[in-house]
Amino acid sequence: MQATDLIDIQEDILPEIAYTAHSDVPLVEKKHPTDTTLIRVGDTIIGGEKIVVMAGPCAVESMEQIMLAARSIKAEGAPILRGGAYKPRTSPYSFQGLGIQGLKILAEARNRTGLPIVTEIIDPQLVEVVASYADILQIGARNMQNFSLLKAVGKVKNPIMLKRGLMSTIQEFLNAAEYILSEGNPNVILCERGIRTFETYTRNTLDISAVPILKQLTHLPIFVDPSHATGIRELILPVSRAAIAAGADGIIVEVHPNPAEAMSDGAQSLDLQDFSAFMKGIKPIVYAMDRTL
């Protein structure tokens, strides 16, 4: 498989960022413009020509909810199912996820649909069990510098989706990835999901420039999470188009069969019809970027 033509085009006018050794992140840094990590999950290759959409509800709530979401997601052509079994919540009294029961529901959904699953891991002691159910393990924004957790996921073989911290610089983000690679796991996907700023209209502020910066600094695939970045359903399509146009390799988006009754993040979740429109809506940009869907 070849690096995309797009990257070649970009390099033509990006002559000044040198691919020299940054001694602090030797494993994640890009050493040559065509240096690209491709991550295979089931039949899907992440980081290549295909824009990969990961979709599903914030939290696993029931078998029925997950199957409704999973069938629709598959029908629309998104290749990976997301869902949270362990939820990091600001308040100890909020719904904390179904735990092991949630993992079992996700695994059953995979059995029935063939969709690989991505789910969050929040405790180093649970890495082994979560890794036995899920395909991709996600490190959430609040745990980006939970170094014990980074080291723990560096010791398994599953690909890791590492989300940028709300308060983390790009340099710190790369260092967090370096923790995982330095423990032996090369399959890390970086995900920009918005940073905290003074602007309160959106839940966070998507740092769109981080996408091309990361594409230049590292060979790892770059995703964008428009749901957490904006917190507003109506912004998900335009922001996802922007992310793909900026060079992102994929989108991870919250989809719920019934957002109004979601146990968390309802206001930022697409319903199944929205998701269908979303997949159609990003298509022209995907093709304009010489990518596939």
Add this chain to the structure above:
Amino acid sequence: MQATDLIDIQEDILPEIAYTAHSDVPLVEKKHPTDTTLIRVGDTIIGGEKIVVMAGPCAVESMEQIMLAARSIKAEGAPILRGGAYKPRTSPYSFQGLGIQGLKILAEARNRTGLPIVTEIIDPQLVEVVASYADILQIGARNMQNFSLLKAVGKVKNPIMLKRGLMSTIQEFLNAAEYILSEGNPNVILCERGIRTFETYTRNTLDISAVPILKQLTHLPIFVDPSHATGIRELILPVSRAAIAAGADGIIVEVHPNPAEAMSDGAQSLDLQDFSAFMKGIKPIVYAMDRTL
């Protein structure tokens, strides 16, 4: 002229942001999804189907410099020339612009090329003279809440390019535009140019979500300035693609015949060859959004 198809598509999945009266910005708010302000400058219509690129150097330095830039910009199909005659500079000892001499150079460049010009205005006492030379008057980010200046430009007929303050909320941005409209000038172009955050890799952080939010809240055209938002030449193309994909109506970008010798903002300026690549690079996204260039 019709609102673009794009807007119709977006509206389909954006049902929840209501176009109700916001009593605080009655003149700038959008009252209906197809409510759009079109601004004619010479032969160019801003806010319509066409993605309008305004390009030119940060500061007017000489007739030769401006003509080199202007001819190249015109040849590449950008319809409007930018250049600063009065420069707001952090230090009193930095180059403050050529002043009236700079305005004359810009006017002469317009005579020779036919390109309308946009230039910054920093003092209410200079509005009349600058308005007599320039087509579009620009209010810079640091002056977004210079209310005397806003009122002064509200009294002329020239279109106004209003840049968002580095630490201004979207609500404050709309209020600043309302100042201009409430004085009688309906022709305001809003420009997102990056906000200040903790991230120091880029000069500012482009708030890409502001583009679709503003498209929903107001009928005014929305531009993006990738040069000031990022401060890094290599990011201008990917960030501009993102802006157009997010729904922006135009881009204002710094182009200098010899960035290495620019009197200001050299590191973020495209040279003439870069600019040619830039115009080619945004084209596929422009077309994917059903816009023209």
Add this chain to the structure above:
Amino acid sequence: MQATDLIDIQEDILPEIAYTAHSDVPLVEKKHPTDTTLIRVGDTIIGGEKIVVMAGPCAVESMEQIMLAARSIKAEGAPILRGGAYKPRTSPYSFQGLGIQGLKILAEARNRTGLPIVTEIIDPQLVEVVASYADILQIGARNMQNFSLLKAVGKVKNPIMLKRGLMSTIQEFLNAAEYILSEGNPNVILCERGIRTFETYTRNTLDISAVPILKQLTHLPIFVDPSHATGIRELILPVSRAAIAAGADGIIVEVHPNPAEAMSDGAQSLDLQDFSAFMKGIKPIVYAMDRTL
């Protein structure tokens, strides 16, 4: 008059910040630890041993309101009266101040009480008239980089109270002061009034470290505005104590005879009884810092 003992004590443990020439702010930088600007306004010396409290309403509303405030302020020992005649407001439809009528009320209050007055200036064209009524001219946070205004106040003799912009670095703040000094007016008071951050509990975030940093970098007096920094009446005393303990030379605070009916900033204004408690409340800290009140 001597530099205070406090400064000597601080210098003992502050050996590493050198007072070398910073070429960018040659006039405002401190060249020697005891290099201090003292500004005389009526009988009051700003920047010396005395902690100077400037107090009064956000906006001048009526002769009666100002006289109620002024008499109480004088009785409590605060030597300078503040009040706004020209108000920079986010919305064009908000109360914009009484203008020239407000200046006349302030001048009459000075005649009756002997208190010098400080008031905001928002337009270079009004500098002459405001300077003829007021003792100290204030540049508000939103105008900190209104360079035309800075140059204009640099040409009068009145002391200038320059507020730090919501989005401005300490370096930019010093550069803004340099604009005024470079035009010939050496009497600038710097005022930290909170910066914009992600924290929304308070109106802004008071950057308390700016006080000792500025004391080390410049010879100009440093004030703190707890009213705008916090936006919460209950925080004014503890935050003012902190400011004085950090080395501030004075406090500028909003006091209104009837905050519940104030035309602006009521929620952050002290009433006359609060102000009496405030003056008593800061006293122990003032003395602990070897200052006087």
Add this chain to the structure above:
Amino acid sequence: MQATDLIDIQEDILPEIAYTAHSDVPLVEKKHPTDTTLIRVGDTIIGGEKIVVMAGPCAVESMEQIMLAARSIKAEGAPILRGGAYKPRTSPYSFQGLGIQGLKILAEARNRTGLPIVTEIIDPQLVEVVASYADILQIGARNMQNFSLLKAVGKVKNPIMLKRGLMSTIQEFLNAAEYILSEGNPNVILCERGIRTFETYTRNTLDISAVPILKQLTHLPIFVDPSHATGIRELILPVSRAAIAAGADGIIVEVHPNPAEAMSDGAQSLDLQDFSAFMKGIKPIVYAMDRTL
């Protein structure tokens, strides 16, 4: 033991923040103005009249280093020794602390000097072992929302020093404390240590207003960490004075026998002579606040 007079004085002018039930943090919220948690560690009571200074090096490096620091700290009257055995570091290749060996050195220093020790915990699996060596367990800023860790320290009896996240709101900070209390550990000390903002002169921006806000919202003791908040040795005294004047119950400060050779945080560490000046320097403010040292 009684609530201090200071609190009574503050309450007089703080009538408007009601002590009503906030359903989201029922255990940490203050229900009455005199509602105060006192935490006993050895002979020291935290949260009472005494301003408690915790001091020591960023990282435990050797027995000799710790004993040099500990003896000096004790001689100056600071009652608690700090030192890191497990260091959360941005880069996987930075010094990660001495681990169990560091804990043993700290415990031996306690044996020899009688000073209780506070040390950081970064992994839920290590809570038991660290709790067996240390008196107070610290949760660092990057782990403030490491919910597994919060739950784990909620199950031991040691007091917990919980640091505010670099980009955490006050509300999130209280929720993090609620996690610990809801697991059964009532002895939590909150520590403001600076938040991330656009200002880069200091390492972080100390949110001084957070001190009086937290004193009003919760009964837990509030500390300030001037070393991490500023990152500049020369600012530690003025900022600590400010913290005490704002109502803080204590200071945690980095002290190293030889900052120039420290393995981490040298530039922000006081040497032993600086620390002696620091203790003398805060004394007048401590007494002005009717507190003791």
